[in-house]
Amino acid sequence: MSLIKKIKDYYKSTGNILFTTPSHSQGNFIIPEAEHILGNKYFKSDFSEIEGFDNLRFPEGAIKALHNKISDIYKSKASFMLINGSTSGILAAMLAVLKNNDKVLIARNCHISVYNGLVLTGANPVWFLPEIDTKWGIYKGVTKKDIEPLLAKNKDIEALIITSPTYEGIFSNVDEISEICKKYNIKLIVDEAHGALLNFADFKNKPAILAGADISIQSLHKTAGAINPAALLHISKTSDILPQDIQEALNLTNTSSPSYPLMADIEATIDFLESSKGRYYIKDLLALIDKFKRQLPPAIEIYEENNDPTKLLLKFNDRNADSAAEILNSKYKIEEEYSTSNAMLFITGIGTDSKKLDSLSIALNNIVKSLPSQKMKKNEDLKTILPVMKYTPREAYQLPKKSVDKNNCTGCICGEYIMKYPPGIPVLLPGEIIQKQHLQHINKSKIQII
Numbered sequence: 001m002s003l004i005k006k007i008k009d010y011y012k013s014t015g016n017i018l019f020t021t022p023s024h025s026q027g028n029f030i031i032p033e034a035e036h037i038l039g040n041k042y043f044k045s046d047f048s049e050i051e052g053f054d055n056l057r058f059p060e061g062a063i064k065a066l067h068n069k070i071s072d073i074y075k076s077k078a079s080f081m082l083i084n085g086s087t088s089g090i091l092a093a094m095l096a097v098l099k100n101n102d103k104v105l106i107a108r109n110c111h112i113s114v115y116n117g118l119v120l121t122g123a124n125p126v127w128f129l130p131e132i133d134t135k136w137g138i139y140k141g142v143t144k145k146d147i148e149p150l151l152a153k154n155k156d157i158e159a160l161i162i163t164s165p166t167y168e169g170i171f172s173n174v175d176e177i178s179e180i181c182k183k184y185n186i187k188l189i190v191d192e193a194h195g196a197l198l199n200f201a202d203f204k205n206k207p208a209i210l211a212g213a214d215i216s217i218q219s220l221h222k223t224a225g226a227i228n229p230a231a232l233l234h235i236s237k238t239s240d241i242l243p244q245d246i247q248e249a250l251n252l253t254n255t256s257s258p259s260y261p262l263m264a265d266i267e268a269t270i271d272f273l274e275s276s277k278g279r280y281y282i283k284d285l286l287a288l289i290d291k292f293k294r295q296l297p298p299a300i301e302i303y304e305e306n307n308d309p310t311k312l313l314l315k316f317n318d319r320n321a322d323s324a325a326e327i328l329n330s331k332y333k334i335e336e337e338y339s340t341s342n343a344m345l346f347i348t349g350i351g352t353d354s355k356k357l358d359s360l361s362i363a364l365n366n367i368v369k370s371l372p373s374q375k376m377k378k379n380e381d382l383k384t385i386l387p388v389m390k391y392t393p394r395e396a397y398q399l400p401k402k403s404v405d406k407n408n409c410t411g412c413i414c415g416e417y418i419m420k421y422p423p424g425i426p427v428l429l430p431g432e433i434i435q436k437q438h439l440q441h442i443n444k445s446k447i448q449i450i
């Protein structure tokens with residue numbers, strides 16, 4: 001029986017008195033401010049793994065059935081709900097595949113969770129930089145050229161981790177990359193956090209596990225309409241990774257009090273996406289995006305090369321995008337995902353309708369008219385270099401740290417995460433030697449230390 005139905009039936013029919021956590025007792029007492037935000041329905045279905053509701057650590061009943069349903073829909077060998085975001089799935093995938101001191105090939109534009117996975121597993125990264133599109137200030141997709149020489153040179157690499165689509169929506173050719181991984185007998189983990197709609201519409205790119213990846217991780221909350229931090233992990237039917245190894249790893253990264261409202265939302269989201277109404281919704285969204293593109297003024301270009309169309313990456317050819325963003329925020333109350341000196345990213349998804357896109361289109365057209373045209377400098381935000389590692393991520397995590405003068409630290413070993421945020425792509429990570437180019441880059445661009 002579906003988890004949603006089970007929850008509904010439970011609070012309709014049983015008179016059970018629960019002396020279990022959580023202590024609000026299915027909304028018997030709700031702190032007023034919390035009720036104001038969440039309503040009381042949320043509390044009714046917020047219980048722990050009580051009799052008949054299965055256990056996320058060792059699923060055998062309703063949760064197992066839901067995992068099987070997800071696996072059928074996504075055509076996987078096994079699928080798992082992630083109740084702590086794609087972050088927990090990336091950590092679990094790495095824990096299942098990598099051991100202490102294993103070598104792993106990683107694209108430097110990975111999410112911070114991949115780095116954290118290195119600390120947890122004790123694996124050591126072989127970093128590579130995918131090519132940078134200097135016109136747009138973004139990383140391109142990972143190619144055969146990026147990885148094959150490194151795999152030929154480092155025969156002891158165990159796995160490759162890439163992000164596809166990226167935060168900006170750029171796809172890698174997973175079919176081609178998975179072929180190379182098979183040739184070198186290594187596992188391929190694809191961070192597909194931004195690709196949760198891929199299974200439900202005619203995108204140019206297939207979902208990663210259908211293109212040969214061993215594991216993919218998708219955030220349902222990013223584009224597919226679920227609440228934060230709903231996500232999924234899938235193992236491909238062709239992979240020899242064992243579902244029990246992933247389950248064991250997830251048991252390390254998951255809470256022992258999984259949220260039933262969150263799991264019910266995951267089920268509802270997937271049911272919707274799979275339905276004809278859901279598929280129509282996504283088709284409609286793509287049509288609205290096409291219309292939006294046609295309405296853009298000539299001064300704004302949209303990125304359209306091998307990318308996920310739901311990510312609107314706009315470039316201002318002769319206007320300052322930062323100034324445009326300021327007007328967009330203050331006058332039109334529209335917030336972009338991020339802006340650089342010449343580009344802006346807008347993320348769309350299930351909740352994006354024609355009203356939202358029309359408001360953005362009108363605002364952008366007006367802003368272009370009101371801003372003076374100017375000669376734009378090259379976007380330097382991504383001038384990143386490959387790191388020189390002094391300590392492994394795990395060693396660096398465990399070593400003591402001290403503060404140093406930011407202007408006088410060339411040659412020191414970095415003890416912090418220094419990254420461009422959003423999206424959180426590392427410039428320097430703990431254990432890496434701080435070089436002159438890093439400091440020049442940090443001083444020039446909008447880099448945050450987190």
Ligand SMILES: Cc1ncc(COP(=O)(O)O)c(C=O)c1O
Pocket residue numbers: 084085086087088110111113163166167191193194219229230231423
């Ligand atoms: C590329 C990428 N991977 C993974 C994550 C982590 O996803 P979650 O927030 O679902 O944990 C993010 C989050 O921003 C991301 O951008």
